[in-house]
Amino acid sequence: MNYNIAVIPGDGIGPEVIRETVKVLDRIADKFGHKFSYQELLAGGIAIDQTGKALPEDTLSACKSSDSVLLGAVGGWKWDDLPGDKRPETALLGLRKALELYANIRPALLFEELASACPLKPEIVKDGLDFVVVRELTGGIYFGEKGTKETDMGHAAYDVELYSEKEVQRIAQTAFDMASKRNKKVTSVDKANVLESSRLWRRVVSETAKEYPQIELNNMYVDNAAMQLVRDPKQFDVIVTSNIFGDILSDEASQITGSIGLLPSASLTTGNFGMYEPVHGSAPDLAGRDKANPMAAILSAAMMLRYSFGLLEESDEISSAVRRVLKKGYRTPDLMEPPSEENTDMTNVAPAKKEVGTKEAGDLIAEEICPFILSAGKA
Numbered sequence: 137m138n139y140n141i142a143v144i145p146g147d148g149i150g151p152e153v154i155r156e157t158v159k160v161l162d163r164i165a166d167k168f169g170h171k172f173s174y175q176e177l178l179a180g181g182i183a184i185d186q187t188g189k190a191l192p193e194d195t196l197s198a199c200k201s202s203d204s205v206l207l208g209a210v211g212g213w214k215w216d217d218l219p220g221d222k223r224p225e226t227a228l229l230g231l232r233k234a235l236e237l238y239a240n241i242r243p244a245l246l247f248e249e250l251a252s253a254c255p256l257k258p259e260i261v262k263d264g265l266d267f268v269v270v271r272e273l274t275g276g277i278y279f280g281e282k283g284t285k286e287t288d289m290g291h292a293a294y295d296v297e298l299y300s301e302k303e304v305q306r307i308a309q310t311a312f313d314m315a316s317k318r319n320k321k322v323t324s325v326d327k328a329n330v331l332e333s334s335r336l337w338r339r340v341v342s343e344t345a346k347e348y349p350q351i352e353l354n355n356m357y358v359d360n361a362a363m364q365l366v367r368d369p370k371q372f373d374v375i376v377t378s379n380i381f382g383d384i385l386s387d388e389a390s391q392i393t394g395s396i397g398l399l400p401s402a403s404l405t406t407g408n409f410g411m412y413e414p415v416h417g418s419a420p421d422l423a424g425r426d427k428a429n430p431m432a433a434i435l436s437a438a439m440m441l442r443y444s445f446g447l448l449e450e451s452d453e454i455s456s457a458v459r460r461v462l463k464k465g466y467r468t469p470d471l472m473e474p475p476s477e478e479n480t481d482m483t484n485v486a487p488a489k490k491e492v493g494t495k496e497a498g499d500l501i502a503e504e505i506c507p508f509i510l511s512a513g514k515a
C-alpha cells in the first residue's frame with residue numbers, strides 16, 4: 137500500500153530524530169512491500185524564521201490532505217521572547233485544534249531492559265510498568281478564553297478552563313475503548329473538590345462508564361494522582377484527564393519509566409487520521425550534537441502504523457527492533473547509567489553498555505528490521 141505522510145521535523149533535535157525515523161520506516165517499507173511517501177513541511181520556530189508564521193497555511197493544508205502527520209518537536213530559546221500568540225508552540229496547538237486531534241495517547245512503558253534507569257525503588261516497579269495516559273487535547277484551559285485586565289491588585293491575566301459534555305464524553309469513550317483492549321481499568325483524574333469544570337468532567341465520565349460495564353472506573357483528584365504515580369504506579373491501566381492535567385502527569389509518567397527519550401505519543405481524531413510525535417521536546421541544548429535519543433520518535437512511527445494504517449505486524453516489528461537494540465546493550469547518552477556501587481561489585485556485574493549517538497541508534501534499529509535489504513541495497 138502507498139501511504140502519504142506529512143513530515144514536520146521542526147526545531148532543535150526534531151530534524152535529527154525524524155531523519156532516523158524515516159530511515160526506519162523505509163526499512164519497514166522494503167521488508168513488507170509498502171510505499172511511504174513523505175512530504176516535508178515547515179512548522180514551529182523554523183517556520184517563523186522562514187515564513188514569519190509558526191504554522192503556515194500550506195503546512196496545514198498539506199497535513200489535512202495527508203494520511204498522517206509525523207512531527208519532531210517545536211520551540212527553542214531563540215523564540216522564547218516572542219509574545220504568546222507568536223511562539224513556535226502555537227504551531228502545535230494550531231495543528232491539534234485544526235485537525236481536531238482531541239485524544240492524546242501517551243503510553244508509559246518501562247522496558248525490562250531499562251529497569252535500572254527507573255528512579256523508583258525496584259520493589260515498586262517489580263516486573264515493569266505499563267499504563268497509558270489519555271489526555272484531552274483540544275479543550276480546557278489551553279484553548280479557553282484568555283486575556284488581561286486591571287484589578288485593584290494591579291494588572292492581571294486569566295485563562296479559562298471550560299469543558300463541554302460532548303468533549304468529555306468523547307475522550308472518556310477513547311479511554312474506555314482503550315481499557316477494553318488492556319487491563320479493563322480507567323482512572324479519571326480531576327479536581328472535582330474545587331473546580332466546576334471538574335465536577336462536570338466527573339459526572340460525564342461516570343455516565344459514560346455505564347456503557348462499559350466490563351471496565352472498572354476510579355475517580356481520583358489530580359494532587360493524589362501525582363502522588364500515586366510515584367507511590368504505586370502499578371495501580372494504573374488507563375488514566376484519562378484534561379488537557380493541562382494530562383500535560384503534567386504525562387511528563388511525570390515519562391520520568392518514572394526511565395527516560396523521556398523513549399516515549400512516543402499519538403494524537404487522534406475520529407477515524408484513522410492522527411499526528412505522531414515523541415513526548416520529549418526540542419531539547420535545544422542537544423541539537424546538532426548527535427546525542428538525542430531517536431527511539432521516542434521511532435516508536436511514534438510504530439504507533440502511526442498501528443493506529444492510522446492498521447499495520448500491526450509492521451508496528452510490532454519496530455517496537456521489537458528497538459527492544460533488541462536495547463537488549464544488546466546499546467544506549468543513547470540519556471540512557472547511560474552513572475557507575476554505581478552495584479556495578480562495581482564483581483559478584484553483580486551489569487552487562488557492558490555501549491554508548492551510541494542518534495545516527496548509530498537509528499542505523500542499529502533499521503538494521504534489526506531488515507539487514508538483508510541493506511546489504512542488497514549497497515551492492
Ligand code: IPM
Pocket residue numbers: 211225228229383
Ligand atoms: C506537550 C508539550 C506541549 C503542550 C507544548 C509544547 C505546547 O508540552 O506536548 O506536552 O503543553 O501540550
Ligand code: MN
Pocket residue numbers: 383384387
Ligand atoms: Mn508537555
